[in-house]
Amino acid sequence: MENDNLFESMKPARALAKMALPTIGSQLIILVYNLADIWFIGRTNDPYMIGASSLALTVYLAAAALANTFGVGG
Numbered sequence: 001m002e003n004d005n006l007f008e009s010m011k012p013a014r015a016l017a018k019m020a021l022p023t024i025g026s027q028l029i030i031l032v033y034n035l036a037d038i039w040f041i042g043r044t045n046d047p048y049m050i051g052a053s054s055l056a057l058t059v060y061l062a063a064a065a066l067a068n069t070f071g072v073g074g
Contacts, residue, residue: 023068026064034053037053038050041053
């Protein structure tokens with residue numbers, strides 16, 4: 001419950017950074033995991049599998065961004 005008065009006790013830019021950094025960090029971790037998955041899929045030399053994983057990555061990142069928006073309280 002410490003975020004209830006976050007914007008009252010801090011400057012707006014600093015408060016936004018405090019709320020946004022965990023979201024950005026989690027999305028970067030997801031991106032690194034998916035890059036590792038694509039590297040292993042790329043070793044199969046099947047372009048259809050790589051294309052499918054790239055499309056799935058886009059949908060997954062959009063869903064994660066939406067979930068993080070509601071998780072932070074946006």
